[in-house]
Every structure is written in structure tokens, then in C-alpha cells.
Amino acid sequence: MSSIALCIPAFNAAWCLPRLLESANNQSIPFNEILVYDDCSTDNTREVAVKYGAKVITGRVNKGCAFGKNQLAAVAQSDWLHFHDADDELLPNFTQVAHKWINSESAPDIILLNYNYIDFNSNEPIGSANFNRNDLLDDTSKFVIVNKIVNFAICKKLSFLSIGGFNQNTEVLYNEDRAFYTRALLHQLRFDYEPIITCINYRYAQSMSASNMLKCAQAYYHVSVELANALGHRYPTEIAECFWKNAQLSAQYKDWTLTRKNIIGARKLQSKAPASGNKFFNLICTFFPMFAHQLREFNIRLLKPQLRSEQ
Known part of the structure; x- marks a missing residue:
């Protein structure tokens, strides 16, 4: 059976990590690894991560999410990677749905995931990704160009590493997801899409x-x-x-x-x-x-x- 690592870049995330790590630990099929990259936090991010059973990789210089994700990928021993922001959440069905894909002989390099978009303060739903899978398969290039694709995906580790992971160029750091999917597209990685909702993406006013x-x-x-x-x-x-x-x-x-x-x-x-x-x-x-x-x-x-x- 293929293995999967949950990879969490974190900076001053002690306030939100418990929610994510609890949702990770409550999966019906356990993650093979739960990894947290502590990007020079000034709070007790590391201690919180350890308390919930995560393995912590500590950065020496704050270099942002793209660098942290690449460091997590380099350390991970699993066949597949799922990068997840510390302030979002997993639904209980995540690993069950993931294993349907990663144990398939015809699995693509990247599986895009559906998610609920929820306002953090009101807990009101805003929407869902609800991508059109046929559009993705019919013309992957056009799909990547015209759609806003965020970080909810499962990546085959060897494929991820073969293209150099996330682009660490400072010019694209604030559009790292689009930069990554563009890189994957130009390197001809194969994409697919899982329509079952497995993640929660929270909207925070202060991040905008x-x-x-x-x-x-x-x-x-x-x-x-x-x-x-x-x-x-x-x-x-x-x-x-x-x-x-x-x-x-x-x-x-x-x-x-x-x-x-x-x-x-x-x-x-x-x-x-x-x-x-x-x-x-x-x-x-x-x-x-x-x-x-x-x-x-x-x-x-x-x-x-x-x-x-x-x-």
C-alpha cells in the first residue's frame, strides 16, 4: 500500500495547529507521516506540533512557505505528499479518499482536491472549488491558466522532486501555488481531480x-x-x-x-x-x-x- 505524508509549513501557528493536527490524527486511515516545518516561529509552534505527535523540522532563517514545503518534501519518506496550510483543516474522509488514488496503478502525478471555503469569523460557507474534471482532462494547460488552483492537492513525491518542487524565486513567492502548478504543467506532469470535498479552506480578513x-x-x-x-x-x-x-x-x-x-x-x-x-x-x-x-x-x-x- 502506498504511503502519504502530511506536510505543514508553519510560522507562529500555535493558535491554529491544534485544530489541523487533531483533524489529521482523527483520520480513519492514519497518515504515514505528519511533518511540520517551523519557519523560525517566535511562539510555541514547535511544542504544539510535538504535543500532537508531529515530527518537526526547524528552519534557521525565515524563508517563506515555498522553501519550507521543499524542505518537508526532502525529509518525507512517503510516496505521496499533501501540503496543508497550518490555519486550514482536514475533513475526516481525507486519507480514505486519498488512498483511492495513491494505490491506483494509473495514478497521475498531481490530484487536485475539492474543498469548502468558509469564513473563519462567521463560520458561514462561501463556496467550494467544484472544478470541472472534464475540462481538466480535455485541456490541462487551459485549465491551469484560467482557474484559481490553491494548495489542496496530493503530489507524487518523485514527480514533485523531479521538477524542483515549489519555485523559490522571490518574484513569485506570493503566488506560489500558481507558480507551482505552472511549473508542473510546463514539465508535463499529469493532473486529475477528486470532486469529493476533503478539506476546509478558511478565509481570514487579516490575511487580505x-x-x-x-x-x-x-x-x-x-x-x-x-x-x-x-x-x-x-x-x-x-x-x-x-x-x-x-x-x-x-x-x-x-x-x-x-x-x-x-x-x-x-x-x-x-x-x-x-x-x-x-x-x-x-x-x-x-x-x-x-x-x-x-x-x-x-x-x-x-x-x-x-x-x-x-x-
Whole structure:
């Protein structure tokens, strides 16, 4: 029977680790390994992890999640890896569903997982991934480009290591999941999708600060450039939409340099304006793209200031 390791990067996670580790220890089929990478925490993350039976790898310098995940993969002895953020949770069926895949002779390199997205404060459901498996299998490249895929997946360890794991380039650290799936795609790893919900992804208001969102936009741009360079000839429209979407986000945070870079990225793919959205904005964007984004932001801040009140 194939083995699987739960790999948890953690920084100052003593407040949330008990919930995750309890959910890990309550699986009907035990994990073969539960590993925690303590990324120079200043709280008692290590002690909490040990209390719940996890093996702890201690970092000497804080280098972020991508580095921590790669360190966990290097230490893991199991055939398969599941990376899980310390502030999320597993459902009791996780390992049972996982073993259905990892014990199959035709298992792919990466199995994407379905999850519930829940607001942490209210415990109200926000949604689920609910990906279309047929879309993934019909055109994996397009699927990875157009969908937001987060870290809920099971990875074959040898395949993960063969492509170098997570991209540790500082330019993409705030978009590490998209950077990883892009790397896996370009190395032609095989993907599949499990529709049964096995994880809980919590939304935390404090993690969505303007500072972090702008860093995410900057990282998203660099991953989009990588996609454009590799696949722009096959998926110009889809990748251009990534640039247009990110241009609007960059404008929202008034990073006009990044806005311009995204516009240039889309224009290089022969896209003069977004394929969807406000027709008036798109018309102006066709001729004056920077002005269109500046005008849009000006109008939002003037007419709907509540949409920008936290920035």
C-alpha cells in the first residue's frame, strides 16, 4: 500500500495547529507521516506540533512557505505528499479518499482536491472549488491558466522532486501555488481531480491586507509572463485575460507601474481590451488602456468609495 505524508509549513501557528493536527490524527486511515516545518516561529509552534505527535523540522532563517514545503518534501519518506496550510483543516474522509488514488496503478502525478471555503469569523460557507474534471482532462494547460488552483492537492513525491518542487524565486513567492502548478504543467506532469470535498479552506480578513494583495498581484504578473513565454502562442486569449484581470487589481492598489506592465503583457498577446466586462471601459481601453484604468479607479473612488475604504 502506498504511503502519504502530511506536510505543514508553519510560522507562529500555535493558535491554529491544534485544530489541523487533531483533524489529521482523527483520520480513519492514519497518515504515514505528519511533518511540520517551523519557519523560525517566535511562539510555541514547535511544542504544539510535538504535543500532537508531529515530527518537526526547524528552519534557521525565515524563508517563506515555498522553501519550507521543499524542505518537508526532502525529509518525507512517503510516496505521496499533501501540503496543508497550518490555519486550514482536514475533513475526516481525507486519507480514505486519498488512498483511492495513491494505490491506483494509473495514478497521475498531481490530484487536485475539492474543498469548502468558509469564513473563519462567521463560520458561514462561501463556496467550494467544484472544478470541472472534464475540462481538466480535455485541456490541462487551459485549465491551469484560467482557474484559481490553491494548495489542496496530493503530489507524487518523485514527480514533485523531479521538477524542483515549489519555485523559490522571490518574484513569485506570493503566488506560489500558481507558480507551482505552472511549473508542473510546463514539465508535463499529469493532473486529475477528486470532486469529493476533503478539506476546509478558511478565509481570514487579516490575511487580505492591501500590502499582501499588492504583493500577490506582483507575483501573479511574473507567473503570467512565464505562461506567456511558454504558451502564449497556444493560449493568447486566456493568458491575456490574466494580464487584464491583474491590471485592474494593480490599479485598485494604485500601482500604476504594475498596471502598465500587465497592459503591455496583454498587448503583446494581441489583446487590445478585456474580453468581458464593462463595454464602455473596454472601448476606452482599446485606444487608451492606461487612461481607462485610471478613469475607472477615479470613478469608483468618487462614486463608490466604500469599495476602496480599506485601502
